[in-house]
Amino acid sequence: MNEGLARVNCSVYRQGVKRGEITIDEIGTALEQQDTFVWLGLVEPDNELMERVQEEFDLHELAVEDAQKAHQRPKIEEYGETLFVVLHTVTLAGQTIHFGETHVFVGRRFVITVRHGKSNGYGSVREKTENTPARLATGPGYVLYSIVDFIVDHYQPCMDTLQYRFRQVEKDLFLPNPPAGNLEEFYNLKNELLSLQAAAGPLTDVCTQLLRFHGDIIPKENRIYYRDILDHVARVTESADRVREMIDAAMQVALAQVTIRQNEVVKRLAGWGAILAVPTMVFSWYGMNFDVMPELTWRWSYPCVMLGIVLVSVFLHRRLKRVGWL
Template structure:
C-alpha cells in the first residue's frame, strides 16, 4: 500500500495533487521539484499501477514485489534501483529478522518500497524534511538518507553483537562452564553470517555510487556518499572481526572439551590400574595349587593383603604426582 506521497519543491514539502501520476507531472513541470512516494509491502496489482505511471523496468518491478533480493545497485535506462537489507535484532533469543528496503530514483521522483516489520524508514521522512538544504539536491538525497540510515543501523547492531559476544566468550572460559556452549556459539555464528550477507554485498554499490557517471546522483552528494561508504567499510570490518573471533572461540571450546576428555580418560585409566593390581594378586593366590609358595604359611594371607594395599598406595601416590588423579 502507499504510505505517503508528497511533492518537494526547493527542499520543502508542498501541497500537491493527491494522485501520484498528477503529482509527478506537476513536479516535472516545476523543474526544481520531485515526488517521494513510499510503499509498504505492495501487492503485484498495486505495484503494476505505479510501474505503468513511473515507467519502471519490469525486472526491477518484479524484484520490488517479490523481495528476497540480494543487496545490489542496478542501473536502468530511466532509473537507479538500490536494494538494502534491514535487520531487526531480538536480544531475548539472539536472533535476527531480515527485511528489505528498495529505492527507485529517476527523473523527478524517488520511490521507497519496504518489506518486513523492522524497517528503519518510519521516521525518516519527518527527519529529512527538517533538512531542506539536503532535499534541494533532488531525489538522490533521499537515496543517500535511506542508505545512511540503514548503514548506521548496521553499526548499532554490530556494537550489540560485540557485547553479546563478550558475554559468550566469558561463559566459554568460565571455570564452571554451562552446558550447550558449543550450540550457542554455532547459533551466534549463524546470525553473524546472516548479518554479513546483508552488509558485504553493499560494498560494491557504495563504490559505484561514488563514480561521476552514475545518473541522477549530483556531484554535491559525493561527500555524503563517501561518508556512508566509510561507515560501511567499518561495518564490514566489525563483521569480519566477529566472525573470526567466533571461530577462535569455537576452536577454544573444542580444545577445552578435548582436554577435559583426556583428563577423564587418565582418571579412568588410573582407577583401572588401581583395581587391576589387587585383582591380579588375588587371582594368583586364588588358584589353590598344592605347591604354591607360601600357601601353607600362617602369615601368607596377611602378607597378600599387605602386598595389595602397598601396591595400591604406591600407584595412587604415583598417579597423584603425575596429575592423573
C-alpha cells in the same frame, strides 16, 4: 492486500517542499508538473498493488519481480533510466538483531521503497529530508542517500551489541568450569556477524557505482554524502573483521578446553583402571584350575594376598594422584 495496509506514504515534492500526500491513481497527474518528484513507501505489497505501481512508474518487470520477493542480495541494477537498489536492514530488539530488506526504485522523478521483514520505518527519514528543502530540491538522489544513511547508521549499534555479547561470553571462557553453552553462543554470534557483514559489505560497491556511473540521478553536490556513507561502511566492516577473528580464536580455545576436559576424564579412568588391574590380576591368578598351588594351603596366604593388594593399590593411588591422574 488492502492498499492502505501496504502503502506507508505517498507524497509529492516540488522544489524541495512537500506539496501533500496523494493516492497511487494521482501519481501520473502529479508528475506532469515540472520540478516535481514522488516518494512512495510500501510494506510487503501484494502482486496487484505492485502491478499498479509498475504501470504508474513504467518499472521493468524483472525489477518488480525481485522487489516482490525477499532474500535478495544487496545490489544495484540499472533498468533504463531507473535504478533498482537492494539494501539489507538491521533492527535491534534488546540484544537480538533482526534482519530485513528494503528495495528502492530511483528515477529522475520518483523514489519507491519496498520493505520486507523486520525493519524500521522511514518516517524519521522523511521528516529529516523535509527539514532540509535545499538538499531535497536536488531530487531523488538525496532521498536515496538519506535512506542508505539511515540504514547504515543502524549497523554500528548492532556491531557494538555483538562486541558486548562477545565480551560477556569471553570473560567466562577461562573459568574452572565454564558454562556449557559458551561454544553455542560463539557460533550464534559468528552467524549474526556474518549476516551483518553480508548486509554492510556490498554497500561499498553500491555507493561506488552510484558515484561513478549515475551522475544524472546523483548530482555532484550530493556525492560528498555518499563518500561519508562509504566511511561508515568501512568502519563497520573493519570492526566486523576484528570481531570475527576474536570469535574464531575464542572458538578454538573453547574447543581446546573441551578436548582437555575429555583428556582429564580419560586420564582418571586410566588411573582407576591401573589400580583395579592389581586385584584383577591376583584374583585371576588364583582362579586358575591347577591341582598343585602350595600357597593355597599356607595358613597366612589369604591375609598376605589381601594385604599385598591393598598396599599396591594404595601406592598406585597416591602415585597417580601426585602426578595428577586422579
